[in-house]
Amino acid sequence: MKRRKLVVLGLLGTTLDGGSGARRWDRWRPTVSLAQHEDLVISRLELLHGSASTDVAGVVATDVGHASPETRVVRHVIEFKDAWDFEGVYATLHDFASSYPFDPEKEDYLVHITTGTHVAQICLFLLTESRHIPARLLQTSPRRGRDARGTGTYSIIDLDLSRYDRLASRFRKEQVEGQSFLKFGIETKSAGFNQLIERIEHVAVSSRAPVLLTGPTGAGKSKLARRIFELKKARRQVSGEFAEVNCATLRGDAAMSTLFGHKKGAFTGATADRPGLLLKAHQGVLFLDEIGELGLDEQSMLLRAIEEKVFYPMGSDRDATSDFQLLCGTNRDLRARVASGDFREDLFARINLWTFRLPALHERPEDIPPNLDFELRQASRTLGVNVTMNREARERFLAFASGWTWSGNFRDLNASVTRMATLAVGGRITSDVVAAEIAQVRDGAPTATAEGPGADLLLRVLGAERAARLDRFDRVQLQDVLTVCRGAASLSAAGRVLFANSRSERRSVNDADRLRKYLARFGIELADVRRAT
Numbered sequence: 001m002k003r004r005k006l007v008v009l010g011l012l013g014t015t016l017d018g019g020s021g022a023r024r025w026d027r028w029r030p031t032v033s034l035a036q037h038e039d040l041v042i043s044r045l046e047l048l049h050g051s052a053s054t055d056v057a058g059v060v061a062t063d064v065g066h067a068s069p070e071t072r073v074v075r076h077v078i079e080f081k082d083a084w085d086f087e088g089v090y091a092t093l094h095d096f097a098s099s100y101p102f103d104p105e106k107e108d109y110l111v112h113i114t115t116g117t118h119v120a121q122i123c124l125f126l127l128t129e130s131r132h133i134p135a136r137l138l139q140t141s142p143r144r145g146r147d148a149r150g151t152g153t154y155s156i157i158d159l160d161l162s163r164y165d166r167l168a169s170r171f172r173k174e175q176v177e178g179q180s181f182l183k184f185g186i187e188t189k190s191a192g193f194n195q196l197i198e199r200i201e202h203v204a205v206s207s208r209a210p211v212l213l214t215g216p217t218g219a220g221k222s223k224l225a226r227r228i229f230e231l232k233k234a235r236r237q238v239s240g241e242f243a244e245v246n247c248a249t250l251r252g253d254a255a256m257s258t259l260f261g262h263k264k265g266a267f268t269g270a271t272a273d274r275p276g277l278l279l280k281a282h283q284g285v286l287f288l289d290e291i292g293e294l295g296l297d298e299q300s301m302l303l304r305a306i307e308e309k310v311f312y313p314m315g316s317d318r319d320a321t322s323d324f325q326l327l328c329g330t331n332r333d334l335r336a337r338v339a340s341g342d343f344r345e346d347l348f349a350r351i352n353l354w355t356f357r358l359p360a361l362h363e364r365p366e367d368i369p370p371n372l373d374f375e376l377r378q379a380s381r382t383l384g385v386n387v388t389m390n391r392e393a394r395e396r397f398l399a400f401a402s403g404w405t406w407s408g409n410f411r412d413l414n415a416s417v418t419r420m421a422t423l424a425v426g427g428r429i430t431s432d433v434v435a436a437e438i439a440q441v442r443d444g445a446p447t448a449t450a451e452g453p454g455a456d457l458l459l460r461v462l463g464a465e466r467a468a469r470l471d472r473f474d475r476v477q478l479q480d481v482l483t484v485c486r487g488a489a490s491l492s493a494a495g496r497v498l499f500a501n502s503r504s505e506r507r508s509v510n511d512a513d514r515l516r517k518y519l520a521r522f523g524i525e526l527a528d529v530r531r532a533t
């Protein structure tokens, strides 16, 4: 390839470039110095100057020609009405650049930014950075101390940062590390999930605004929230602590006090001051899980704490301040809660700025293998043996797992792998162990709906299929009723426990009959409960 000709564009420096006596050669003159570097061979110098500096421009042009005969100097008269007026200077230089016949194929351009007012320098910088001028920047400076013949030094600055491989790759590396950190080092393959994590990482390190994590139970909201905090901590974006609470557990006085603290004596039982979670999260992160369950009073106080950074601890007449980043989690439809009047619209608007929905496990089947490996490593650590799966066992499990719904998501997958790892002799999970586990998972399919005391019994009495079809309303009641029946000698005995209060008020009741009818609605007899136990 033919070498491109080097072309320099620059403003005349009316002071620095000035001088016409013989001693001018002893001084450093930026524009003339351009021609004095042996390793900078300039074919053409486009010298921009005002009409008032025609004389200086003439001397400089002659001297450049003297120092470097191969350099042709082309003078352009451009007038700035006011060299310190940003808008005017930018417009004038912009016009010059637009009409200049740049030919980057044949010529290599440098913009000399050492001369001219600061305003002009900034304008040249902007025009170059935005590629209105397809050039690199050229900076010159005098040598320190005595400078023989005023040659000075120069440096070339390329504003195309993508060329700075080291900078770019370092940035990229940090970003990838951040993403991998948020994924617990699990090499997930789902494009959608990776894109989501990429965005979360970006927001986590560049914003302090509230972040809302939504998604089904067990999708990893709580775990991710803590991880976001750890990432911010590692990047020194927070110095405080991670304070977390599940709002579903907050009720009454305790709710206000847990969040905002209280003064001693604020209510019965408040025997000492309590700082509360907001203060604990000062300079750190507050994670409010299941935020949809927060009471309306707490919602108003929280809103004020976010917007004005102040709140009132219970029983205190002085407000407290805390500066924290808020993360929220929910698997509820908050919009519906707003519509039903259970959630403040203004608070929702505040926390709904960055909302990320974590997908269910069945939405990313390609990620089951890496997550299986992750769970196996975890199990190895917990059980203290190296848990492995032979090829056949692994294939069998994956074939099942990638088509399964995993309604409890990571919680279910984790439980499944833990069961296999625990049952595996010597840590080796065989095909038989997998087969038994698959049967167990299939059988316990409605685990997501059958939980709490009596859930197992309910499954055994009704069978998974029928249990899965129950409404939660009936399920909870039936589970408890069956638990009582299991321990009772007869229907009457069970009835005495179940209807204890109403019994004492009404004289003649037939508890056994009432209970029999209730069970019959589900096609159950007491004998069924006995058989299942």
Ligand SMILES: Nc1ncnc2c1ncn2[C@@H]1O[C@H](COP(=O)(O)OP(=O)(O)O)[C@@H](O)[C@H]1O
Pocket: 183, 184, 186, 215, 216, 217, 218, 219, 220, 221, 222, 223, 224, 329, 371, 374, 410, 411, 414
């Ligand atoms: N990305 C993940 N990979 C593997 N396990 C995970 C992941 N995210 C969460 N878990 C595990 O799944 C379980 C549920 O996670 P959690 O964050 O409590 O879910 P959520 O808050 O959405 O209900 C926890 O045991 C957690 O350790």
Ligand SMILES: [Mg+2]
Pocket: 221, 222, 223, 289, 329
């Ligand atoms: Mg959670």
